[in-house]
Amino acid sequence: MAGTGLPGRSAKVLRRVLVPVALAQFICSFAGSNMNVMINDISEDLDTTVQGVQVAITLFLLVMAALMIPGGRLSDRYGRKRCFLLGLVVYGIGALLSAVAPGLGVLILGNSILEGIGTALLIPPAYILTTLLFRDVTSRARAFGVVMAAGGVGAAAGPLIGGLITTWLGWRASFGFQALVIAVIVLLSRHIEDPVPPDRTRPFDTAGAVLSAVGLTLVVMGVLAADESLWLTLGLLALGALALLWFFRLARAREAAGKEPLISTSLFRDRVANLGLVTQNVQWLMLMGASFTVAAYLQVVRGYSAIGTGVVFTAATLGLLVSSLAAERLAKRRPQRTLVITGFVVSLVGIAVLIALVYGLRSAWAFVPGLLLLGLGLGVMLTPSVNVVQSSFPEERQGEISGLSRSVSNLGSSMGTAIAGTILVAGLSTGAYAVAMIALAVVGLVGLAAAVRLPRSRPATADGTAVRKESSPARALLSLVVTDPGHLPELLADFAVRRNGPAVPKTVARLRREHPDATEQELRARVVASGRRRVVSEGALVGGPFIVLVPFAFCAALLSQARTILELAALDGRDPTDGTRAAELLVLQGVYEDVGQARAALVRTAPAVGAPVRRRRWTALWGITVRMARLLGVITPSEEDQGEGGRVRRAAVRTWRWLLLAVVFLVGLVAPLVWLPYMAVSYRRADARLTKRVLAYYFGDGAAVQRPSVSRAAPEAVAAAFRALLSLLVPIALAVVTFLTGLRIADSSWPVLGIALAAASAAVGALWYWRRHRHRTPTAPDDPTTEPTPPDTAQPHGPGRR
Numbered sequence: 122m123a124g125t126g127l128p129g130r131s132a133k134v135l136r137r138v139l140v141p142v143a144l145a146q147f148i149c150s151f152a153g154s155n156m157n158v159m160i161n162d163i164s165e166d167l168d169t170t171v172q173g174v175q176v177a178i179t180l181f182l183l184v185m186a187a188l189m190i191p192g193g194r195l196s197d198r199y200g201r202k203r204c205f206l207l208g209l210v211v212y213g214i215g216a217l218l219s220a221v222a223p224g225l226g227v228l229i230l231g232n233s234i235l236e237g238i239g240t241a242l243l244i245p246p247a248y249i250l251t252t253l254l255f256r257d258v259t260s261r262a263r264a265f266g267v268v269m270a271a272g273g274v275g276a277a278a279g280p281l282i283g284g285l286i287t288t289w290l291g292w293r294a295s296f297g298f299q300a301l302v303i304a305v306i307v308l309l310s311r312h313i314e315d316p317v318p319p320d321r322t323r324p325f326d327t328a329g330a331v332l333s334a335v336g337l338t339l340v341v342m343g344v345l346a347a348d349e350s351l352w353l354t355l356g357l358l359a360l361g362a363l364a365l366l367w368f369f370r371l372a373r374a375r376e377a378a379g380k381e382p383l384i385s386t387s388l389f390r391d392r393v394a395n396l397g398l399v400t401q402n403v404q405w406l407m408l409m410g411a412s413f414t415v416a417a418y419l420q421v422v423r424g425y426s427a428i429g430t431g432v433v434f435t436a437a438t439l440g441l442l443v444s445s446l447a448a449e450r451l452a453k454r455r456p457q458r459t460l461v462i463t464g465f466v467v468s469l470v471g472i473a474v475l476i477a478l479v480y481g482l483r484s485a486w487a488f489v490p491g492l493l494l495l496g497l498g499l500g501v502m503l504t505p506s507v508n509v510v511q512s513s514f515p516e517e518r519q520g521e522i523s524g525l526s527r528s529v530s531n532l533g534s535s536m537g538t539a540i541a542g543t544i545l546v547a548g549l550s551t552g553a554y555a556v557a558m559i560a561l562a563v564v565g566l567v568g569l570a571a572a573v574r575l576p577r578s579r580p581a582t583a584d585g586t587a588v589r590k591e592s593s594p595a596r597a598l599l600s601l602v603v604t605d606p607g608h609l610p611e612l613l614a615d616f617a618v619r620r621n622g623p624a625v626p627k628t629v630a631r632l633r634r635e636h637p638d639a640t641e642q643e644l645r646a647r648v649v650a651s652g653r654r655r656v657v658s659e660g661a662l663v664g665g666p667f668i669v670l671v672p673f674a675f676c677a678a679l680l681s682q683a684r685t686i687l688e689l690a691a692l693d694g695r696d697p698t699d700g701t702r703a704a705e706l707l708v709l710q711g712v713y714e715d716v717g718q719a720r721a722a723l724v725r726t727a728p729a730v731g732a733p734v735r736r737r738r739w740t741a742l743w744g745i746t747v748r749m750a751r752l753l754g755v756i757t758p759s760e761e762d763q764g765e766g767g768r769v770r771r772a773a774v775r776t777w778r779w780l781l782l783a784v785v786f787l788v789g790l791v792a793p794l795v796w797l798p799y800m801a802v803s804y805r806r807a808d809a810r811l812t813k814r815v816l817a818y819y820f821g822d823g824a825a826v827q828r829p830s831v832s833r834a835a836p837e838a839v840a841a842a843f844r845a846l847l848s849l850l851v852p853i854a855l856a857v858v859t860f861l862t863g864l865r866i867a868d869s870s871w872p873v874l875g876i877a878l879a880a881a882s883a884a885v886g887a888l889w890y891w892r893r894h895r896h897r898t899p900t901a902p903d904d905p906t907t908e909p910t911p912p913d914t915a916q917p918h919g920p921g922r923r
Contacts, residue, residue: 138254139264141309142247143271145209148302149240150275152216152232153182153409153534155283157416158427158434159292166292169225171421175413175542177229182409182535183341184237185244187334189528190384193245194326200319201246206310208246212239213303220296232296244527252511253316261508266452269503270445276408278438280416284431292427329371329383336364337532344539384525388514394522396571397509400461401526402533403568404506407468408499410537410561412437415475415488417545418554432877436489439880440496443887445503457505458575464502465569471495472562476555486875502572509575537561594620595659595676599745602676606745610712610752611726614703614719617683622698625684629691644692645820649812652685657804660753661841663889664789664796665882675749678804682753685808686815693819709814710752754807791878793886794848797841805838844889851881 156163160174167173196204215235222228251268255261286295339361346353372382389395412434419425419433444464451460471494478487507526514522544557598616602609632644639647660678662671683706687697695702704719713719785799859874 137309137312138250138314139267141306141313142251143268144302144306144309145205145243145247146268147271147275148299148306149185149212149244150272151279151282152236152240152299153178153185154276154279154412155295156232157413158280158284158420158430159287159295160417161420162287162292162427163228167222167225167228171417172542173225175417175538177225177233178413179341179535179538179542180229180233181237182531182538183338184233185240186341186528186531186535187337188238188241188330189245189531190333190525191325191330192241192243193249193522193525193527194323194383195242196246196249198319198321198323198325201250201315201317202310202313203319205243205246205250205313206307208239208241208243209303209307209310210239211242212236213300213307215239216296216300216303220293220300222293236299240531241527248507248511248527250313250316261512263452265507265511266445266504269507270442270500272503274438274442274445276412276441278434280412280434281431281438284427284429288426288428324381326372326375326381326383329368329375332364332368332371333383336361336368337528339364341532341535341539344536344543388522388525391513393576394510394513396575397506397513398526398529399571400465400502400506400568400575401510401530402536403564403571404464404468404499404503404533405530406533406537406540407472407495407561407565407568408537409534410541410564411472411475411492411495411558413538414541414545414554414557414561415492417542419488422554433488434492435877435880436492437496439883440493440498441500442496443883444497444500447501451501452505452508456577457509458572458577460505461502461509461572461575462569464498464500464505465565465572466498467501468495468498469562469565469569471498472558472565476558479554540564593677594680595673598676598680599672602745605726606748608722608726609745609748610707610710611703611722613679613683613752614706614710615700615723615726617680617706618687618698618700618703621680621684621687622702625687625691625697629688641692645689645816648685648688648692649816652681652688653805653808653812655685656681656808657801657838660800660804661893662796662800663793663886664786665791665793665886667793667886667890668786668789668796672746672749674800675746675753678753679749682808682811685812689815689819695819705818709811709818712752753804754810788849791852791882792845792848793882794841794889795845798838798845801838801841848885851885852878855881 156174156178160171163174164170192204192208212235215231215238218231218235219228220231222231247268251264252261255264282298283292283295286292286298339357343354343357343361346357368383369386372384372386375382376386415433416430419430420427425433471491473491474494475488475491478491510522510526540560541557544560545553597620598613601616602612605612632647633639636644636647656678659681660674662668662674686706686709687702690702690705691697700723701716701720703723704713704716707713707719707722708716713722781799785795789795855877856874859870859877
């Protein structure tokens with residue numbers, strides 16, 4: 122992230138700040154949801170009821186919501202870092218007090234009051250620091266993506282982690298875990314430097330802080346009292362509305378008198394920010410409301426244990442993690458309005474699936490699809506909603522808007538728990554569960570309506586200019602070939618020459634400049650070695666749910682192969698931008714026998730090249746993928762397989778390869794990285810055959826580069842095998858842990874193991890893609906500076922080596 126933050130601050134320094142901030146958001150969100158799976162344990166241990174635990178959870182969220190705005194103003198006055206550390210200390214004391222609570226009253230004091238106050242003190246400065254340190258939209262989206270991912274995962278994984286701790290150590294140990302994490306955050310926070318000095322002269326509106334806290338408290342308490350008395354509910358809601366009205370009138374009066382109110386009424390004059398605040402409120406209302414509803418229903422109605430309930434929630438955690446990690450890429454490619462709308466639609470579909478499947482099925486699996494969709498939808502829209510609000514105001518107003526933003530979000534969390542909990546307590550049954558989920562869906566429609574009213578805009582850069590979405594070469598090629606699958610080789614050849622050809626002369630010139638004493642054969646060997654590594658790297662793919670990305674990997678590998686051929690042609694003195702190179706590519710790939718036939722085919726196909734992309738025909742993707750595999754040579758028999766031995770030998774070899782592919786596919790469902798060594802070996806063998814033909818065609822010395830042997834494994838193949846081995850250990854470890862601990866859902870360990878394996882497979886694959894994307898250079902694919910120089914150890918043993 123270098124170059125995206127404040128001047129003089131390196132990417133390493135920014136990451137040091139982001140880690141404790143993200144951990145703080147994680148633990149605060151975790152605290153709001155982990156108690157959902159402790160309802161039975163806490164109520165039995167402290168001799169209270171489900172409603173008593175619900176009140177404790179709701180009060181914690183309410184205290185956060187009521188004090189977020191004052192917390193944001195205090196951070197401006199006394200400093201972001203100081204308030205952040207003070208909040209951590211108060212939170213830690215509350216966690217320790219909750220761990221030793223003898224009754225519900227002490228638990229409310231420690232968890233609801235002290236932890237709520239600590240959260241209100243530490244969260245606003247965390248968001249202010251993120252906004253101030255990351256200036257442009259893209260880097261800020263990346264940073265908020267990390268923070269919101271931590272918060273979303275904390276809220277979604279709270280039931281799972283809390284369930285594990287409660288089952289093995291007891292519910293009190295969960296608060297000890299929170300105190301431990303707080304201690305780690307305090308240690309990490311020593312690297313934080315406040316980018317803006319505190320302003321002790323700024324006044325603090327005490328009356329406004331009291332009125333806002335009282336108003337929000339009365340509104341939420343009114344919702345909680347709905348199952349007791351309708352008149353009490355109406356009275357509390359009316360008093361809360363009057364307190365909030367008084368608060369706004371006081372703020373306006375202070376502004377008219379030239380004094381600074383707790384929160385400026387001008388913040389509510391920005392239409393875009395207002396709509397963003399509504400979406401934030403509804404998102405957290407849906408997340409926390411659904412979390413409490415499903416957790417209470419599973420434990421009280423279905424009789425699930427804490428760990429069983431937590432395992433079911435793994436689906437939501439997985440969805441939030443995957444979609445949040447994609448925040449940066451999505452922010453570059455799609456407008457924030459589109460992301461928020463998409464998130465609401467997917468979340469509403471998830472709630473509908475939760476209602477429908479739970480009514481039709483008694484298995485725990487009935488909750489998984491809906492929770493997964495809910496997590497995916499919420500993860501997609503959490504970051505853009507925050508970015509919409511925070512980016513609407515200048516630096517000097519970040520304290521106000523950060524406090525307001527977090528207050529609105531936590532108000533949504535407390536309202537979600539209050540609404541869902543009140544409906545459930547009124548009648549804990551499948552009917553009450555459905556009514557609670559329907560109520561959350563109705564509120565979700567309000568959020569969707571607000572998202573639709575957000576202005577249409579394209580992603581913007583730091584200077585406010587629109588970003589033009591530019592497809593990767595592999596994506597562009599796939600978009601092209603699906604319009605005319607019957608001419609895949611011709612479209613590929615023409616595209617490769619047009620896309621890669623202009624950069625090839627610079628690459629070859631740089632190679633000659635860096636190795637002035639190398640012979641022509643040594644230069645060819647370097648091009649071949651570099652191209653082979655590029656094919657293996659660009660064409661890498663993993664299994665599990667990511668197997669659907671095979672067409673993109675094959676397109677990238679084909680383009681890498683074509684580039685190697687063009688570089689070898691350039692070494693022979695041929696123009697890599699000439700259309701004849703496209704015809705030669707077709708001949709070398711074995712599509713046509715001679716250049717004349719290939720050139721005629723390219724002329725016939727020319728009108729389709731560059732034509733507008735029609736609606737993708739997904740039914741043709743399988744055929745395109747198989748054709749690309751044959752064109753790459755990964756499923757083409759080698760020369761020795763076609764030689765002596767006859768038809769029986771060829772059939773046996775073909776059968777063996779398809780069986781091996783089937784085994785890799787099945788194992789890859791739970792250990793996705795097993796595809797890496799399989800594809801590395803396949804690419805290397807296929808590339809060796811193609812290289813031999815290319816060298817013979819251009820230079821007449823096809824033996825200059827030996828084909829890879831089993832005895833000399835390439836470093837990239839060894840690394841891929843090591844990753845695959847680690848990937849295999851994950852499902853084995855999960856299976857052992859599942860059966861040794863006796864974890865069960867619906868009296869069976871298989872649902873637990875299935876959920877764990879699916880979550881682990883998706884997480885490992887997502888981590889691999891994330892690391893791959895992170896370590897890739899940001900320069901354009903056809904930039905010659907992106908090509909690494911082959912190390913001296915990669916020199917082949919061809920005739921050119923002396």
